[in-house]
Amino acid sequence: xxxxxxxxxxxxxxxxxxxxxxxxxxxxxxxxxxxxxxxxxxxxxxxxxxxxxxxxxxxxxxxxxxxxxxxxxxxxxxxxxxxxxxxxxxxxx
Amino acid sequence: xxxxxxxxxxxxxxxxxxxxxxxxxxxxxxxxxxxxxxxxxxxxxxxxxxxxxxxxxxxxxxxxxxxxxxxxxxxxxxxxxxxxxxxxxxxxxxxxxxxxxxxxxxxxxxxxxxxxxxxxxxxxxxxxxxxxxxxxxxxxxxxxxxxxxxxxxxxxxxxxx
Numbered sequence: 001x002x003x004x005x006x007x008x009x010x011x012x013x014x015x016x017x018x019x020x021x022x023x024x025x026x027x028x029x030x031x032x033x034x035x036x037x038x039x040x041x042x043x044x045x046x047x048x049x050x051x052x053x054x055x056x057x058x059x060x061x062x063x064x065x066x067x068x069x070x071x072x073x074x075x076x077x078x079x080x081x082x083x084x085x086x087x088x089x090x091x092x093x
Numbered sequence: 094x095x096x097x098x099x100x101x102x103x104x105x106x107x108x109x110x111x112x113x114x115x116x117x118x119x120x121x122x123x124x125x126x127x128x129x130x131x132x133x134x135x136x137x138x139x140x141x142x143x144x145x146x147x148x149x150x151x152x153x154x155x156x157x158x159x160x161x162x163x164x165x166x167x168x169x170x171x172x173x174x175x176x177x178x179x180x181x182x183x184x185x186x187x188x189x190x191x192x193x194x195x196x197x198x199x200x201x202x203x204x205x206x207x208x209x210x211x212x213x214x215x216x217x218x219x220x221x222x223x224x225x226x227x228x229x230x231x232x233x234x235x236x237x238x239x240x241x242x243x244x245x246x247x248x249x250x251x252x253x254x
């Protein structure tokens with residue numbers, strides 16, 4: 001049982017992350033995320049926390065975009081005012 | 094982003110604000126979205142402008158405005174095949190595995206990180222099909238573009254209010 005590895009996929013199947021890559025990612029994410037940028041109580045924030053915050057942040061952005069799309073579609077339902085305003089905004093580009 | 098750095102002590106910022114990537118993206122985005130919305134509005138007689146169609150255009154504009162990034166290609170793929178929703182069983186999903194940290198405590202923490210990374214992978218378009226290095230570099234600009242998209246959408250909504 002030991003020593004036998006059955007790999008169906010070659011190299012591109014499994015990729016291992018090194019600790020360095022994780023650290024780089026964490027640093028980059030820390031700079032991008034507004035909450036973590038401002039509240040720096042300690043120097044080190046746990047990596048898992050940064051990743052969690054990132055996931056939350058992306059989900060929030062998705063939800064915000066969905067909300068805005070919904071509002072946009074409601075606005076488009078009111079033809080005249082919306083059309084005029086859209087044309088206006090297009091002209092003022 | 095290219096900045097002209099002269100040999101003097103002062104740092105000079107680009108005189109061409111049009112090349113600023115945030116501005117470029119936002120401009121492309123509105124240029125894609127606004128005409129698309131107008132078209133939607135004009136075809137309102139045939140089909141109702143429901144929320145899904147608008148969302149579709151919103152996502153499409155995002156993907157088209159960021160074509161230099163890998164995730165936009167995946168997003169485009171997903172959007173163009175949205176008519177036939179197929180659950181993509183990613184057989185070649187890249188499994189993220191973390192190198193065993195020798196002698197370090199908190200094996201749980203590693204598992205936690207791995208779990209979060211997988212979650213992150215799912216949020217990024219095409220994240221599961223990318224190599225890990227690619228994902229690490231793409232996630233940054235994806236977040237940035239999402240933020241810019243939100244700002245653009247807010248201003249469009251305000252214009253039409």
